[in-house]
Amino acid sequence: MSGLFGDWDGSAADARRVQQRLAAEVMLRDDAPEAPRWLGGFDVGFEDAGAITRAAAVLLAADTLQPVATEVVRVPTSMPYVPGLLSFRELPALVAALERLPHTPDLVFVDGHGIAHPRRLGIAAHFGVVTGLPSIGVAKNVLCGRHDPLGALAGEHVPLLHRGEQIGWALRSKVRCNPLLVSPGHRVSMQGALDAVLRTLRGYRLPEPTRLADRLASRRD
Template sequence: MEPAKIFQGNIQEALNQPWPQTVDAARKIQEQLRSQVIRDDGFSTVQYVAGVDVGFEDNYRITKAAVAVLRYPSLELVERAIARIPTTFPYIPGFLSFREIPALLQALQKLNTIPDLILCDGQGFAHPRRFGIACHLGVLLDVPAIGVAKSRLIGTHEELAAEKGSWQSLWDKEERVGAILRSRANVKPLYISIGHKISLETAINWVLRCTPKYRLPETTRLADRFASAREG
């Protein structure tokens, strides 16, 4: 079957699943699906990288999801997609995916360009139950995914050097769950963790490849802009 049909089929299957309405139900899904996370590289050639992000409108009643697809290695924007749906899950740390993924799936469904790799604005394996939004979306779509978070949810690390490209492992209960990465010299670091079908070292490498100038990868920067825009 063609990759585009597989991708769209995975989205439709995820949309057809009943979505949890309580924290207990959401926790059970995280515990059930986390064993499906693949922590090794499951891809080779990358032609398109995507960033996904979510904003909110009408006093958080509406979830607005944005997807930006960039050509690699030029990092030029080739497609974007927006979706708006009523917000159905409250803001609870550790359960971000249940608030954001329904809208993201609808935005991803609009794409004509299928990404080979997705960078998520949020955590992946660096999560109390090792199943943040990057893991959740990656498993649902069966697409390599990386968590690129602007703040730390869990874990400790050694002191980080100021130079771009410096990184330290992020540890939680003696388990390496991610890394803290200096994506630009002398600016606040990013917190990187695997989502699906990628190793941590490869994830760090790809975040740096997608971050030629600013603190955030171009994928995340553009998706954030589209998700935050009042129009579009």
């Protein structure tokens, strides 16, 4: 593949065309050959009033969920945030951080949506397609679609629907916290995405991979 965005000409209209083309390559089946050994957590933050994009990558052992390596990459911010085009702004930094990890993750969790996107190519799905890695999107807010009211207990979940199809799940990951929006990115099924997030929750609203990356990207750690 020629780069993260193919032959994108830089315009918003063309970015949407590129998304439609890449969305056709998304694979929504669990085809992981074996039990994942390494998990990856990815998120982006900003410095200098947005002038610098700060990408964080965390590698965790799948069995213990303990971090074994972290990477932070800082690059000049290339474009403003445009709803629906988040990956064009954040993906380059995230992939750079991925390439610096000592091991390639077997399954990746990205802060943002997977296929729960107008053209079914949120940043987690885009990340998966260009890297070829199984990926899952974990977002804190809805971009498109809607869902029924959610129960108050941790673990309760309902489908996130858009144009008559399920694009993800609204998940109460922790009591008294707003639900998470979970959606498959690439090489993961709808059920597989939910199961993977449930398995990596450890008492916080965010699953460990994304929670640790979040702390690094937002300067807190």
